[in-house]
Amino acid sequence: MYFPGPSFERSETPSIIAAAMWTFFHKLGSPPWLYTISGQILRWLLPAALLALVVGMCWGLLFTAPDFRQGNSYRIIYIHVPAAVVALGGYYIMAIAGAISLIWKMKMADIAMLAAAPVGAALTFIALVTGSIWGKPTWGTWWVWDARITSMLILLFLYLGVMALYEAYDNKVAASRACAVLALVGTVNIPIIYKSVDWWYSLHQPASIKFTGGSTIDPSMLYPLLLCIVAFYALFACALMANMRVTILDRERRTGWVRRLVEES
Amino acid sequence: MAGEGFYRAMLRRQLALSLRRPVQLFNALLFFALVIVLFPLGLGPSPETLGEFAPGILWIVALLANMLGVETLFRSDFEDGSVDQLLLAPQPLYFSVMPYLLTQWLLAGVLLALVSPLFGLMLGLPVGAMGALAASLLLGSGVMSVLGAIGAALTVGLRRGGMLIALLVTPFYMPVLIFGSGAVQAAVTGVDSSPYLALLAAMLCLAVALGPLAIAAALRISVDS
Amino acid sequence: MYFDSVAAVLAMDGHGPYVWAAYGITLLVLAQLLLWPARRLKRLRRELRGEVRRREAVKTNSVETS
Numbered sequence: 001m002y003f004p005g006p007s008f009e010r011s012e013t014p015s016i017i018a019a020a021m022w023t024f025f026h027k028l029g030s031p032p033w034l035y036t037i038s039g040q041i042l043r044w045l046l047p048a049a050l051l052a053l054v055v056g057m058c059w060g061l062l063f064t065a066p067d068f069r070q071g072n073s074y075r076i077i078y079i080h081v082p083a084a085v086v087a088l089g090g091y092y093i094m095a096i097a098g099a100i101s102l103i104w105k106m107k108m109a110d111i112a113m114l115a116a117a118p119v120g121a122a123l124t125f126i127a128l129v130t131g132s133i134w135g136k137p138t139w140g141t142w143w144v145w146d147a148r149i150t151s152m153l154i155l156l157f158l159y160l161g162v163m164a165l166y167e168a169y170d171n172k173v174a175a176s177r178a179c180a181v182l183a184l185v186g187t188v189n190i191p192i193i194y195k196s197v198d199w200w201y202s203l204h205q206p207a208s209i210k211f212t213g214g215s216t217i218d219p220s221m222l223y224p225l226l227l228c229i230v231a232f233y234a235l236f237a238c239a240l241m242a243n244m245r246v247t248i249l250d251r252e253r254r255t256g257w258v259r260r261l262v263e264e265s
Numbered sequence: 266m267a268g269e270g271f272y273r274a275m276l277r278r279q280l281a282l283s284l285r286r287p288v289q290l291f292n293a294l295l296f297f298a299l300v301i302v303l304f305p306l307g308l309g310p311s312p313e314t315l316g317e318f319a320p321g322i323l324w325i326v327a328l329l330a331n332m333l334g335v336e337t338l339f340r341s342d343f344e345d346g347s348v349d350q351l352l353l354a355p356q357p358l359y360f361s362v363m364p365y366l367l368t369q370w371l372l373a374g375v376l377l378a379l380v381s382p383l384f385g386l387m388l389g390l391p392v393g394a395m396g397a398l399a400a401s402l403l404l405g406s407g408v409m410s411v412l413g414a415i416g417a418a419l420t421v422g423l424r425r426g427g428m429l430i431a432l433l434v435t436p437f438y439m440p441v442l443i444f445g446s447g448a449v450q451a452a453v454t455g456v457d458s459s460p461y462l463a464l465l466a467a468m469l470c471l472a473v474a475l476g477p478l479a480i481a482a483a484l485r486i487s488v489d490s
Numbered sequence: 491m492y493f494d495s496v497a498a499v500l501a502m503d504g505h506g507p508y509v510w511a512a513y514g515i516t517l518l519v520l521a522q523l524l525l526w527p528a529r530r531l532k533r534l535r536r537e538l539r540g541e542v543r544r545r546e547a548v549k550t551n552s553v554e555t556s
Contacts, residue, residue, distance in 0.1 A: 102482070154439060157436045161432050165420075165429065169490060170490075173490075174422075174487075174489055174490030178486050181419065181482050181483050184479070185437070185479050188471075188475060189437050192468070195440075196439070196440035197443065200447070
């Protein structure tokens with residue numbers, strides 16, 4: 001097992017907590033450790049996430065009262081909002097992983113960044129499709145250039161841009177570094193894009209489809225929503241780790257621990 | 266300061282290189298004019314329709330022209346090894362990319378901003394909005410040059426970068442388009458357009474401050490790969 | 491339970507097709523999201539196992555011939 005990065009001896013004797021953090025950080029950078037631990041985590045996180053998803057969906061679909069204005073179509077909120085929230089959060093997770101890989105040259109961070117892109121893109125896609133379906137009974141059309149939907153569409157393009165850039169490079173080490181830079185530029189830009197689209201929409205908003213912003217949500221509707229958001233975050237983590245495991249195994253295929261792992265099974 | 270001469274020489278070199286083939290400058294303007302012509306052909310010649318869409322049309326075409334122009338920003342210097350020299354030079358890369366951006370902005374953005382009122386006139390844009398059009402293009406093209414240069418630096422080492430840079434950069438151009446065409450629209454409807462221009466100026470400051478960091482990092486990656 | 495019958499759950503006062511289509515597509519995409527890496531992992535492990543076996547075969551062959 002190898003620990004990349006600076007060693008303890010060189011730094012000024014750190015406190016016990018800092019030492020523990022360094023150990024953890026070093027372990028995170030170790031492929032075999034990450035592969036094993038992520039396998040163990042997945043074994044309980046995946047069932048838990050699926051259970052939370054099923055409970056949250058059933059709660060939202062069957063046990064809540066319909067919205068007095070939108071009727072039953074509002075029940076799409078229990079998948080639309082979690083997907084949108086996690087898709088946006090996922091971009092930041094991707095960018096943070098990219099920053100770590102750029103600054104500390106940590107291999108596992110760049111694997112995490114690359115694993116996050118398709119997952120985030122899929123969640124953005126879910127948010128877009130469910131939003132579009134929700135729009136049909138609510139607004140009467142499949143697509144409305146609403147601020148939130150437009151921002152989601154731009155977010156999808158940002159994810160696809162990162163994936164396209166990675167595919168375009170032959171040298172995969174350079175590819176992941178380039179993607180990290182792009183993800184960081186995106187992080188700075190996302191708030192600007194969101195605010196500007198918001199403003200653009202409030203300027204052009206047609207009166208017929210005005211949505212009263214900031215309306216409060218009843219707790220009986222809020223709890224299943226929160227549960228669904230937690231479930232989506234957990235599923236994001238599961239898909240992320242599952243993707244990472246494939247990449248780790250693929251990149252480390254020539255090493256001893258992978259050979260031993262394969263021989264054991 | 267010794268560095269000052271370096272940057273002045275760089276800027277002179279960039280300008281000389283670009284001005285050596287003035288046809289290329291006109292190509293960008295010609296592209297702008299040609300795409301403008303497409304809109305009356307596609308939307309119909311009625312002045313009301315065109316006048317209504319003119320702010321958006323002018324801004325979208327300016328955006329496309331900028332994207333096409335910025336693609337080749339680092340290409341020839343990357344291929345002949347000048348970028349490698351810049352990486353090795355004692356001057357920080359953060360500042361060394363500034364002459365590139367400034368040249369690109371002067372020769373593409375400023376020129377376009379200056380001739381844009383002519384095209385605005387052809388599309389039936391009210392004369393009162395010409396100032397806002399030129400000013401918004403002046404500021405906005407600066408932001409777009411910096412953002413486009415990030416995309417150009419990321420894709421300069423790739424053989425098939427043309428389509429890719431459009432994919433990477435267009436999402437980042439969107440806020441510029443919103444505020445740029447918003448400024449012109451405001452001027453058309455008789456509202457004060459200075460808030461929009463102030464926002465564009467703020468974005469320009471942010472882009473100039475942070476953009477070169479990303480460009481420098483991207484150039485390093487492209488040279489390494 | 492808010493609804494009275496299964497039929498009412500499916501119909502959702504006329505919004506059923508929209509709601510169920512949205513949930514169906516979501517579950518489909520989520521399932522793909524989780525199954526895709528699992529499939530890739532399985533294929534990769536099979537490939538690696540084949541590699542190990544081939545290497546061992548080569549080794550035993552070379553031992554026999556020498």
